[in-house]
Amino acid sequence: MVEGGMKCIRVLLFAFNVLFTLIGIGLIAGGAYVQINLKGYSEIIGGQFSAAAVFLIILGVFIFMIAAFGCCGAYKENYCCIMTFAGILVIIFICEMAAGIAGFIYKDKVDGQISDLMKESIKDGKALEDWDKVQKEFHCCGVNNATDWNTNGTSQNKWPTSCCSDGGVGPTCVPYSVGCYTELKEFVKDKIVVIGGIGVGFAVIQIIGILFACCLGRAVKKEYEVV
The missing domain is CATH 1.10.1450.10 (Tetraspanin)
Structure with missing residues (x-):
């Protein structure tokens, strides 16, 4: 029964890592979209408005890379790897929420x-x-x-x-x-809202991955204790 439940969680964690990979791609694409749109106006409005877009791109690349780490931990049922992966997800979750909230707050300071x-x-x-x-x-x-x-x-x-x-x-x-x-003010505001929406939206999705990782880690730990 325990083995079946752990297998189910492991499969779900694998599925989440596929989703996690797509999130990484989404962050890269969203950041690149905003960066490209603001690039032609950097001499006028400065580079600070595109900094959050660059941050999303870097975060997306990082997420894409650690998805493999999560798969490895789930496959080997390694408690240390799984919990490290969960910890990394928590850190990324905080970063994405911070970027998203900052985007929405900063939008009102653009004028x-x-x-x-x-x-x-x-x-x-x-x-x-x-x-x-x-x-x-x-x-x-x-x-x-x-x-x-x-x-x-x-x-x-x-x-x-x-x-x-x-x-x-x-x-x-x-x-x-x-x-x-x-016109330019509204254009920049729209792009900042995109950054905020992407950051918060993907961060909420990651909560699922954190829960799956913690559940699998707990199941693995219990199995070791039984053995």
Whole structure:
């Protein structure tokens, strides 16, 4: 009876490790998606917003690697390996929850930071390529409006071509009437929510794996005590 129950738990732990591998792939894919989407705006908004995405990728690679460790422990019914695997899952669970919660909390702090970073990047004139991409993609000009470009030393009413809604240049340019701040802010917030959702969602799933590992470890320990 005990042997049958332990075999069942072992099979379930194996099945979870397959799921665990998929979680690792999911974390890598989700982190890469956010990282790729934010990459074109790094000179404008800085790299701190993509740091959580990089963290998810690293965590995903780590999870992918230790799934094999969990399978090995379950196959050999090694108490030490199984409990070490459970301990690692707990640590990863905490990391994922921390990343997810931080993402949701940080989302509400984006507004002021994005605005300051955008204004600074216009003033120093070092992110023109990124600004061209933002203005073309979101059909906007400047942070709040076209006059923001006058702060970087350009002539009055002379804006980048990407600002021009009619394709004009210089004095003949008719700039987009809306600034890029609102659009870019919402874009970044959406990506942060993705990070938060992935972190919390996968962390909850991992609770199942922790329970399976602990149950199998307990069953193995009881068997050794009987012997």
